[in-house]
Amino acid sequence: MLLIKNGRVIDPASRTESELDILIDAEKIVRVGAGLAAEGAEIFDAAGLIVAPGFIDLHCHLREPGQELSETIESGARAAARGGFTAICPMPNTQPVHDNASVTRAMVEQAKAVAAVRVWPIGAVSIGSKGEALAEISAMQDAGVVAISDDGKPVATARLLRQAMDYCGPLGLPVIDHCEDVSLAAGGVMREGPRSIRLGLKGMPAAAESICVGRDVEVAALTGGHLHIAHLSTAASLEHVRRAKKQGLRVTCEVTPHHFTLIDEDVQYDSRYKMNPPLASREDREALRAGLADGSVDAIATDHAPHHAASKDVEFDRAPFGITGFETALSLALDELLHPGRITLIRLVELFTTGPAKVLGMERKIAAGAVADLTIFSLEHRWTFRAAETASRSRNSPFDGREFRGAPMATVVAGRVVYKR
Amino acid sequence: MIPRFRNLLGTEPLSREQIEFILDQTRAFQEFQRHPLKKLATLRGKTVALAFFEPSTRTRISFATAASRLGADTMNLQAESSSLKKGESLLDTVWTLEAMKPDIVVMRHSSSGAAEFVARHIDVPVINAGDGSHEHPSQALLDALTIRDRKGSLENWNVTILGDILHSRVARSNIHLLSKFGVRITLCGPPMWLPRELELLAPNIRRVWRIEEALDGADVVMVLRVQTERMHEPALPADEYIRRYQLTPERLRLARPDAMVMHPGPMIRGLEIDPAVADGPQSCVLEQVTNGLAVRMTLLFHLISAPATDAPHPAKDSHASD
Amino acid sequence: MRVVEKRQLLSAEEMDRTLQRLAHEIVEKSGGTADLALIGIRRRGVPLSERLAKSIAGFSGVNVPVGTLDITLYRDDLSTVAPQPVVQSNDISFPVDDRDLVLVDDVLYTGRTVRAAMNGLFDLGRPRRIRLCVLIDRGHRELPVAAVFIGRTVDTSDTEIVEVRLQEIDREERVMLVDRVS
Numbered sequence: 001m002l003l004i005k006n007g008r009v010i011d012p013a014s015r016t017e018s019e020l021d022i023l024i025d026a027e028k029i030v031r032v033g034a035g036l037a038a039e040g041a042e043i044f045d046a047a048g049l050i051v052a053p054g055f056i057d058l059h060c061h062l063r064e065p066g067q068e069l070s071e072t073i074e075s076g077a078r079a080a081a082r083g084g085f086t087a088i089c090p091m092p093n094t095q096p097v098h099d100n101a102s103v104t105r106a107m108v109e110q111a112k113a114v115a116a117v118r119v120w121p122i123g124a125v126s127i128g129s130k131g132e133a134l135a136e137i138s139a140m141q142d143a144g145v146v147a148i149s150d151d152g153k154p155v156a157t158a159r160l161l162r163q164a165m166d167y168c169g170p171l172g173l174p175v176i177d178h179c180e181d182v183s184l185a186a187g188g189v190m191r192e193g194p195r196s197i198r199l200g201l202k203g204m205p206a207a208a209e210s211i212c213v214g215r216d217v218e219v220a221a222l223t224g225g226h227l228h229i230a231h232l233s234t235a236a237s238l239e240h241v242r243r244a245k246k247q248g249l250r251v252t253c254e255v256t257p258h259h260f261t262l263i264d265e266d267v268q269y270d271s272r273y274k275m276n277p278p279l280a281s282r283e284d285r286e287a288l289r290a291g292l293a294d295g296s297v298d299a300i301a302t303d304h305a306p307h308h309a310a311s312k313d314v315e316f317d318r319a320p321f322g323i324t325g326f327e328t329a330l331s332l333a334l335d336e337l338l339h340p341g342r343i344t345l346i347r348l349v350e351l352f353t354t355g356p357a358k359v360l361g362m363e364r365k366i367a368a369g370a371v372a373d374l375t376i377f378s379l380e381h382r383w384t385f386r387a388a389e390t391a392s393r394s395r396n397s398p399f400d401g402r403e404f405r406g407a408p409m410a411t412v413v414a415g416r417v418v419y420k421r
Numbered sequence: 422m423i424p425r426f427r428n429l430l431g432t433e434p435l436s437r438e439q440i441e442f443i444l445d446q447t448r449a450f451q452e453f454q455r456h457p458l459k460k461l462a463t464l465r466g467k468t469v470a471l472a473f474f475e476p477s478t479r480t481r482i483s484f485a486t487a488a489s490r491l492g493a494d495t496m497n498l499q500a501e502s503s504s505l506k507k508g509e510s511l512l513d514t515v516w517t518l519e520a521m522k523p524d525i526v527v528m529r530h531s532s533s534g535a536a537e538f539v540a541r542h543i544d545v546p547v548i549n550a551g552d553g554s555h556e557h558p559s560q561a562l563l564d565a566l567t568i569r570d571r572k573g574s575l576e577n578w579n580v581t582i583l584g585d586i587l588h589s590r591v592a593r594s595n596i597h598l599l600s601k602f603g604v605r606i607t608l609c610g611p612p613m614w615l616p617r618e619l620e621l622l623a624p625n626i627r628r629v630w631r632i633e634e635a636l637d638g639a640d641v642v643m644v645l646r647v648q649t650e651r652m653h654e655p656a657l658p659a660d661e662y663i664r665r666y667q668l669t670p671e672r673l674r675l676a677r678p679d680a681m682v683m684h685p686g687p688m689i690r691g692l693e694i695d696p697a698v699a700d701g702p703q704s705c706v707l708e709q710v711t712n713g714l715a716v717r718m719t720l721l722f723h724l725i726s727a728p729a730t731d732a733p734h735p736a737k738d739s740h741a742s743d
Numbered sequence: 744m745r746v747v748e749k750r751q752l753l754s755a756e757e758m759d760r761t762l763q764r765l766a767h768e769i770v771e772k773s774g775g776t777a778d779l780a781l782i783g784i785r786r787r788g789v790p791l792s793e794r795l796a797k798s799i800a801g802f803s804g805v806n807v808p809v810g811t812l813d814i815t816l817y818r819d820d821l822s823t824v825a826p827q828p829v830v831q832s833n834d835i836s837f838p839v840d841d842r843d844l845v846l847v848d849d850v851l852y853t854g855r856t857v858r859a860a861m862n863g864l865f866d867l868g869r870p871r872r873i874r875l876c877v878l879i880d881r882g883h884r885e886l887p888v889a890a891v892f893i894g895r896t897v898d899t900s901d902t903e904i905v906e907v908r909l910q911e912i913d914r915e916e917r918v919m920l921v922d923r924v925s
């Protein structure tokens with residue numbers, strides 16, 4: 001039994017924001033109330049800390065199978081636990097691509113054996129993510145996938161997207177799209193704009209994303225299915241999503257911490273600033289921050305994309321896209337959104353919990369009978385992120401050396417404390 | 422005292438004073454080119470590594486000759502025979518070079534930022550001889566010297582740059598350098614290669630769509646090379662380019678009567694420039710080449726002879742003599 | 744580096760008399776002014792060579808050609824160059840071949856400057872003869888270099904510096920012996 005005492009419980013599902021204790025037995029929450037006591041229970045003193053339902057990361061890359069030099073399910077899950085995440089959703093662009101149930105089973109088994117947190121895989125939309133024929137989606141779902149995506153690339157054609165959304169409707173699976181018009185973006189390595197011109201780097205215009213989002217939203221209207229936009233990064237894309245929601249379409253979206261923190265002007269000849277979608281304009285960042293606050297954005301997702309050092313330590317043009325994100329996500333949200341007063345605490349917790357849960361058709365709450373997944377964090381704890389000390393196998397983060405105010409302090413998965421700072 | 426710089430990665434970071442210092446120092450090397458015996462022992466025993474990951478004949482030969490006339494030895498890496506083709510990374514190639522202890526690396530590469538990237542990783546000064554679309558500082562310096570010698574100063578001229586500006590490192594280096602001297606810059610070329618953001622690079626830049634308007638009142642006309650085919654871009658047919666942007670004698674007459682015509686080379690006569698203009702009295706192309714050699718001697722001399730470091734140099738007073 | 748003035752070696756009048764005497768010596772020991780030319784070594788050799796030429800013109804009526812030589816590129820030890828080497832051009836408008844050249848400098852010390860100057864001259868052609876004229880010879884030669892025309896010979900120690908101050912450059916006119924103080 002585990003008794004979490006004296007914490008400030010923030011539960012979006014019940015709109016609770018008060019000092020409450022939580023009693024956990026086996027893998028479930030058995031009681032929530034003030035001044036609880038329990039014989040023989042291990043006590044976790046959460047005084048001065050926030051206790052939230054367990055965070056979910058809708059978008060990450062664990063590189064297993066096939067690229068274990070950069071990350072494995074085990075190392076990624078450990079890094080996720082240090083970031084306060086209790087469940088993570090790895091994308092299918094592994095080697096081989098996760099497009100069939102045997103890969104799903106292998107991942108799920110491995111996760112059960114070694115992962116500190118829950119691993120809910122995302123399967124490919126198309127075989128090999130080649131954008132031609134649908135993958136064996138229902139088989140993957142039976143084996144454990146919670147969504148499908150061809151991430152790394154956009155769903156190749158409107159026709160394929162329509163097929164996938166039609167097919168997934170009855171299955172209750174969201175289709176997650178990495179929105180990018182390849183003909184506009186091809187060859188680009190950062191956002192097209194004054195900075196790319198100055199640096200002499202080929203840019204991807206913002207329209208490359210929003211054109212594809214627009215296409216996808218129309219297909220969502222056509223099919224009535226659930227479309228989730230991965231790593232949305234521009235104001236124009238957000239406008240499409242807002243309008244879709246207003247029309248009652250089932251369109252959701254996520255934003256990464258680096259997109260609400262950095263902008264294109266921050267880019268230097270350093271591949272830790274290279275990711276896809278690229279860092280956007282100042283105006284885009286403002287729009288994203290507003291969308292995070294007003295509910296147009298449903299979730300914060302990290303798009304944790306580890307790359308081992310040798311692969312990133314090359315000329316900007318040649319470096320692969322992506323940065324790590326598990327361990328800095330919450331602290332960035334606190335520093336960039338909460339502390340400056342851009343969002344409320346309960347809204348921040350929603351973005352990490354009920355928001356992503358809803359996208360997956362699940363619940364996340366702190367209540368008797370609920371699963372005992374909790375994220376305990378501090379709004380004030382000062383720390384410095386050092387990439388060399390990360391649990392991830394990779395160190396490609398532009399936040400190396402950054403000082404933060406606020407940090408994940410403990411992560412509880414299925415009633416066990418899997419991480420304590 | 423003019424602040425020293427260890428690497429020459431671009432003209433953007435240089436101050437006016439630093440640029441003027443380099444141009445002033447080049448005078449001695451211009452004079453040197455007229456000596457009957459063009460061989461100094463100044464950099465004897467020093468090694469200049471020429472790391473050209475992108476094919477180049479003219480710039481490489483210019484730097485190699487500059488090194489040789491200063492008495493230095495050269496180490497030559499050329500893209501065609503490079504181990505890069507065998508998959509070796511840029512860093513490994515450069516670290517291999519560094520292990521042979523050159524005194525300076527002169528580098529050309531197809532990726533913007535490659536020179537800065539290499540400079541961060543080796544303990545040898547780096548001269549950027551062209552990185553992707555970003556900068557080609559020695560070209561801008563020799564262009565500035567050519568203008569200054571012909572016109573007497575660099576201040577306040579009207580300079581028109583013609584061609585594919587978006588992909589041109591020569592254009593960028595010139596824009597950064599000339600704008601520090603109050604030059605008014607007019608950019609003209611195919612619109613898809615002339616984005617609005619170019620006007621934000623420096624003050625006093627405007628874009629113009631018609632070549633006639635671009636040449637009106639120009640004191641200097643810089644013609645850029647043309648690559649009619651580009652990766653990920655629709656090609657522009659050569660005839661279209663000639664029709665809209667070729668510098669012909671008729672069009673040149675719209676500029677000031679004493680306007681200078683410049684070209685970084687190599688020229689494609691009949692494409693971006695009419696042969697009559699290329700060979701005409703206003704063409705400065707050969708001066709550019711001669712000046713290029715002198716400028717590169719200046720750069721090699723200054724960056725090798727007393728490389729800037731963080732440690733303070735023992736003070737020398739002006740009376741110290743032997 | 745701090746320096747402390749020790750004593751004056753030559754006053755302005757003494758400098759002027761010495762230069763006049765050197766100018767006469769040069770013409771006498773050259774058997775006249777035919778083929779003669781003066782080359783001042785930058786920096787302070789330059790005004791000195793100009794004054795010598797003026798003096799020669801004064802008593803002989805002949806304008807002996809004067810050139811200036813910058814030896815920065817010819818030094819044998821780059822690290823002894825100032826923190827910011829500044830290269831000036833040479834300014835020698837007459838051909839050097841077969842000339843009877845007199846190199847002029849303010850102070851002769853180790854001899855390395857003169858060696859560099861000779862390298863520079865040989866790049867320009869083949870003079871018939873090169874001789875050296877200095878205002879002060881302070882000893883401590885490190886190379887087999889000797890001056891034919893010497894204003895004054897002075898004994899110095901290693902820490903001392905001979906400062907020839909000229910109106911054209913230093914806005915004052917005298918020769919000082921100074922000492923380096925750590």
